[in-house]
Amino acid sequence: MWRIIVLCTIINLTVAARSTYENYKVFKIIPLRLNQFNLLRNMKGHGYLFWEEPTTIRRPVKLMVAPHQLPEFYRLLYKEEYLSYELLIDNVQELIDRTTQSIDSGNATYNLNIFPFTKYPTLKDIYNYLYYISLNYIDNVKIIVIGNTYEGNKILGVEISFNNKRKNPGIFLEGGIHGNEWISPATVIYILHQLLTSTDPNVRAMAESHDWYIVPLVNPDGYKYSHTTDRLWRKSRGQYDKFCLGADLNRNWDYMWGLDSDRSDMCSNKYAGLTPFSELETRVLKKYIDRVSNKFDTYISFHGSSQLLLFPYGYTTAHINNYNEMYTIGQIAIAALKRRYGTEYLIGNTAERTHIASGSTTDYIRGTYRKPYVYSYGLRGKDNYDFLLPPDQIIPTGQETLDSIMSMLREIKRRKYLKQQATKW
Ligand SMILES: [Zn+2]
Incomplete structure (x- = not known):
């Protein structure tokens, strides 16, 4: 019985530990002015994850935004800087699901x-x-x-x-x-x-x-x-x-x-x-x-x-x-x-x-x-x-x-x- 409980707990922990990116979005943003660039730089470390970090003005940045941060993200970009952006990936998890179909190698003969x-x-x-x-x-x-x-x-x-x-x-x-x-x-x-x-x-x-x-x-x-x-x-x-x-x-x-x-x-x-x-x-x-x-x-x-x-x-x-x-x-x-x-x-x-x-x-x-x-x-x-x-x-x-x-x-x-x-x- 204990074994079963421990096993279930381990399985639950494993499942719970897997990161999910349901409805996370990825945007491409090109900072054209210094204040736009600084705005992006300041977003670092506040829950936003850069897939391409801001390095210089005019170089495209790729930013992943969690669903709960979307309102703030839109507000920052629209209200404060009038910075244009392009949505690249609508739902990160959907793409992840397509890539994670790995075969179970099990005891398969390696032909x-x-x-x-x-x-x-x-x-x-x-x-x-x-x-x-x-x-x-x-x-x-x-x-x-x-x-x-x-x-x-x-x-x-x-x-x-x-x-x-x-x-x-x-x-x-x-x-x-x-x-x-x-x-x-x-x-x-x-x-x-x-x-x-x-x-x-x-x-x-x-x-x-x-x-x-x-x-x-x-x-x-x-x-x-x-x-x-x-x-x-x-x-x-x-x-x-x-x-x-x-x-x-x-x-x-x-x-x-x-x-x-x-x-x-x-x-x-x-x-x-x-x-x-x-x-x-x-x-x-x-x-x-x-x-x-x-x-x-x-x-x-x-x-x-x-x-x-x-x-x-x-x-x-x-x-x-x-x-x-x-x-x-x-x-x-x-x-x-x-x-x-x-x-x-x-x-x-x-x-x-x-x-x-x-x-x-x-x-x-x-x-x-x-x-x-x-x-x-x-x-x-x-x-x-x-x-x-x-x-x-x-x-x-x-x-x-x-x-x-x-x-x-x-x-x-x-x-x-x-x-x-x-x-x-
Ligand atoms: Zn690489």
């Missing part, structure tokens, strides 16, 4: 063809898949335990090579650093799956002429929490503060750390951590990257939902020395991406195209290892979905991103060849 690309995988699905391929592609796939997270979950990576005799150019793929951006690990695993199973000669040529270092889920704690408790959870789960947990793992890297505005606010979704590499996740991943850093020259990170292809730096608007080359390769990559379904991307360096953001993996890889080709995809899902992209978009996102990467790597290869020829003469 490569049944990996749930039509549903977002759980943490367990991802682990199962990685172990499955490491056992079934024993000659080509090596599983790497990169380290443990704050909550004791494993960060796993895979190294893929189809040619152990020759040293191929290395590509590093990084996904899932933000818990709520589910399309990121799903896309990385889609690409990984294609590298192993595609019969398309172009994919095979790309797969087999490179060595791959792939970490699909850098933030398992955040990802898991976003599945079990709060779909909007972005950060890690380390505890510093009674109320605000975790750090933004993509602000915690030790290269020009803490130059943006999120260094002091522990409750910010983009909190950079106490110090550079204060987070277990970034420390263990850094160690692994150190170990393989002489094996790759191209690093690609995947994020949710902006349809942007970005490159360093984020901490400064100053251009890197191969800015023009990066821009041109990026243009080729987004043109290839558009060809399949017409999905439009924009390109640029992070600081100019979005805003100043320091301590990211891509800044670190470029700044510390001086890697020539470092890109970051903000995948599908602009205003109407943002990171709550429905699962029926996983496969098209994977397909177009794979097209894009194939073009990118072909162009990089062509340029490397031309540079080699030029040095010969």
Whole structure:
């Protein structure tokens, strides 16, 4: 009897603990004057949640408003500032419900063809898949335990090579650093799956002429929490503060750390951590990257939902020395991406195209290892979905991103060849 009561209590607590966003709305607001900008900034910390924070005048802000705050929100905007706004998402929970249909992996046999690309995988699905391929592609796939997270979950990576005799150019793929951006690990695993199973000669040529270092889920704690408790959870789960947990793992890297505005606010979704590499996740991943850093020259990170292809730096608007080359390769990559379904991307360096953001993996890889080709995809899902992209978009996102990467790597290869020829003469 006691057992039943305890069990029921636990179930009730679990159900009660899951955050709900019924009738929460997301607005896009563009502050055109300083007082409008200040009004938005002052709303921070008063129960409003910014999906895109106010950083400069004229840059769009995305703000989530709870139903009980709507009257105040309308009053503030209309009466005091005459600030125009656009409703992007009418009911956040409705979109969440569409994304949270995860399959129960249970004891399912992990056949490569049944990996749930039509549903977002759980943490367990991802682990199962990685172990499955490491056992079934024993000659080509090596599983790497990169380290443990704050909550004791494993960060796993895979190294893929189809040619152990020759040293191929290395590509590093990084996904899932933000818990709520589910399309990121799903896309990385889609690409990984294609590298192993595609019969398309172009994919095979790309797969087999490179060595791959792939970490699909850098933030398992955040990802898991976003599945079990709060779909909007972005950060890690380390505890510093009674109320605000975790750090933004993509602000915690030790290269020009803490130059943006999120260094002091522990409750910010983009909190950079106490110090550079204060987070277990970034420390263990850094160690692994150190170990393989002489094996790759191209690093690609995947994020949710902006349809942007970005490159360093984020901490400064100053251009890197191969800015023009990066821009041109990026243009080729987004043109290839558009060809399949017409999905439009924009390109640029992070600081100019979005805003100043320091301590990211891509800044670190470029700044510390001086890697020539470092890109970051903000995948599908602009205003109407943002990171709550429905699962029926996983496969098209994977397909177009794979097209894009194939073009990118072909162009990089062509340029490397031309540079080699030029040095010969
Ligand atoms: Zn992200």
